[in-house]
Structure formats: C-alpha cells, structure tokens
Amino acid sequence: MDGFIEVFYRSIIFLIVLFLTTKLIGKKQISQLSFFEYVSGITIGSIAGEAITGLEKNYLQGAGAIILFGIVTILVDVLSLKSKYFRDAIEGKGTVIIKDGKILEDNLKKERYTIDELSALLRQKNIFKVTDVEFALLEPRGNITALLKKENRPLTPKDLEMKMPNEKEPQTVIMDGNIIEEGLRASGKGRGWLYTELEKLGAIIDNVFIGQVDSYGELTIDLYDDKIQVPAPQQRPLLLATLKKTQADLEIFALSTECEKSKAMYKKNADLLQDTIENLSPYLNG
Template identity: 35%
Template sequence: MEAYIGIIIRTFSAILLLLFVAQLLGKQTISNMTLHDFVTGITIGTIAANLAFNETQKWTHLLLSLIVITVTSIVLSIIALKSRKMRRLISGSPSILIEGGKILEDNMRKLRYSMDSLDQALRGKGIFNVEEVEYAVLEDNGTVSVLKKDEHRYVTKKDMKLRSHKQAFPVELIMDGILIEENLKNNGLTREWLDSELKRRGKQISDVFYGVRGTQHQLVFDYYKDGITKPIDKE
C-alpha cells in the first residue's frame, strides 16, 4: 500500500513541477518547437517520468537534474536572444524549399523532406496546386511558410481602395452556459444589458452554450438546442 501511495505522491509532484517549469520556460516551449525546445521537452519529460515511477532513483537527484535542464534551457534562450549566430546553432534556421516558383530538390534532399510532406504542408495552407507558390520556407519550428505568386493572392480592401473599419478584440461573455462576469466588468458591459439582448432573441443565459461579442461589436450566440436533428457525421 505504501508503494502505491508513494507513486501517487511522486506523480502528483512531477505534474506540479512540470507546470512550474513550463511557466518558467514560457509559451514557446509548448508551441511549435524549435530544435532547442524539442530537446528540452524530451529531457524534461524523461526526468519527470523517472520522478513519478522510478523508485530506485532518489527524488533529490531527479529534482537536481530538472533544475539543471531548466536553468540550462533558460540560459540558452537568453544566449539565442543576444546572438544571431548562436541562435542559428541552438534553434536551427529556416530553409527554402521553393524559390521563384521552382522546387529546390537539393535543399529538400539535404533536409530529408519529401514531396509528400511538402504537398501536405501546402494543402494545410489551402494550396492544392504547387504552381501557385512563389516561395516556400521550412521554418526552424517545422512549419512551412508560403508566399503565393502575385496572380494567386487574395485581393484586400486596400487593393480595392475600400474603407476599413476598426476592429476590437473578441470578448467571450458566456461559456458552457456560465456567465463570465469578469469579462463583462472589464469591458464596461452589464448583466442587465446582456439579459436584454438575449430576451430580444427569446433566450436566457442558461440556453447559451457559447456567447461572444465579435470584432465589430456584434453579438454571436450558439445555443444548446441548435435545431439540428440529424448532424453530419463524416467518418
């Protein structure tokens, strides 16, 4: 019984430590990872797993390892910020896959990056024809950035000389049927105002699954009862 309790305590402690370390390292570590972030994540995960389940290892030794890798990662991040040359060594650098509409086979061969992977990345950008691409760059976090050829780019309001409207950051008002009072207060909104808007629609807060004030201050509500009797379920 003591062994089980020990594992529970060690696992819980490992989770808390990982959360703390993630806060220290910042959001970059849990976003699209660079080489540095990948190595750091793998190492921290291994140490945490040993801390949780490996009873032959002293927890003090594992804690020390976790501290060392955390400090090392922070120091490397600071060095990368200070020096562009070191940043390329630590995190890697972007590589061009398509230049001037031409696929650079040699670069792809060096990177061991297949055409299947490139096609998949382009489809993820909504591009199904490779001839639409002027430049494609494999970033150091593994994503592909694309610049379309001029004739395939979307027309913007600026191109058409149309008037632009100032946009606001969306404000979530209701989530899972629960009113987010803090967001109301921080944006100068009131419960009475929201109730009246819902009343105009014949609804109340408990009917709403998700409610948000959009970028143009428009109100968007998704209700629990959508009136869809046979949803599409594509397998």
C-alpha cells in the same frame, strides 16, 4: 506494497516538479519546439521516469536534475535573445525550397525532405499545386511559409480600394447561462441593455450558451436549444436603409420644388448625405 506506495508518492512529487519546471521554462516548451527544446524535453521526461520508478535512487537527485535542465533551457532562451549567431546555431535557420516559382531540389535533399512531404506541408496551407507558389521557406521548426504567385493570391478589400472598419475583440457577456460582469463592463454595457437585447432576440438568459458583444455594440448569441432560430441583429442595416431613404427623399424634394434656393439646399444636403452613406457603408452593411 511499500514499493507501490513509494511509486505513488514519487509520481505526485515529480508531477508537481515537472509542472512547475515547465511553467518556469514558458510556453515555448509546449508549442513548436526548437532542436534544443526537443532534446531538453525528452531528457527531462526520461529523468522523471527513471526517478519515479528507480526506487533504489535518491529522488531528490532526480528533482535536482530536472530543475537543472529547466535552468539550462531558460539560459539558452536568454542567450538566443541576445545573440543571433547563438540563436542560429541552437534553433537553426530557415531553408529556401521554392524560389521564383521553382523547387530548389538541392535544398530539399539537404533537409532530407521528399516531394511528397513538401506537398503535404503545402496542403496544410491549402495549397494543392506547387506551381502556384512563388516562394517557400522551410522554417527551423518544421513548418512551411509560402508566398503564392500574384495571380493566385485571393483578392482583398485593399486590392478593391474598399474601406473596411477596424474591429475590436468581441467581449463575452454570457457564458453557460450566466452573466460575465467583466465582459459586460469591458463592452461598456449594463445589465438593463443586456436584458433588452435578449428580449429583442426572443431569448432568455438561462438558454444562452454563449453571448458576445462585437465591436459595433451588437449582441450575438448561441442557444442551448439549437432548434430555436435566433434573428440576426438589424440595427445597422435598418440605419443604413433609413439614411438611403432620407437621401432619396431629399433628391425628390430637389426635383419637385420650383424654388431655386430650396432646390439648391435639398441638392446640397442630398449630396452630403450620399457622401456620409458611402463613408458609413462598410460599418453598416452588417
């Protein structure tokens, strides 16, 4: 019985030591690992397991060993930041496996990857044909970076010379039916505005699972009750429709008047409003 109690206490102690050591090492230890970080992680885990169950050992020595490996890992990270040669030696270098649309079989064999494994990595990037790839690099941490051939790349607004608005991070203002004051302040809104918008959407705050304010200042919500349909925000589409109607009215006025001065005035303002509509359309199209 005493042995179980000792294991319990050691487990709690080393759980805390491992947690603090991992926090000290940083996020890299729990993300994609380099070779050294992989070895370090296994070693720290092995030391912890041995120290917890090895009742005849001094558990302070085990804790010291874990802390030592944590410090070594941090030192390796610091040296990697300061020296490219050291970083390449510890973390490895990327290997080109597709160049100019052709697979480099020698490099693939060097990394001990089969064509099936290469195809699986490409499929993770939603690439299903190797012939669609212009260039591919096998990164040191095992993932692949691929550049599609120009004719296979998706069109972007830039390719079509379309102006697109900059978007900011959406602010969560409601979560689990509760108002998040920090998000409300960051969005520049107040409780009065929030209740007004909820009323427009026909929702009550207690039924809102999450509510966010986007970069346009519009509230979008997801309700607990999925049977209730929430209408999409209409402020921007309505504003765009109003601008278009006003511009059309100005053109009609220009055509219907016989006064040349008034005709020129209506035509000038119609053109100005048309330019405004073209500039604002990316922001107002919803």
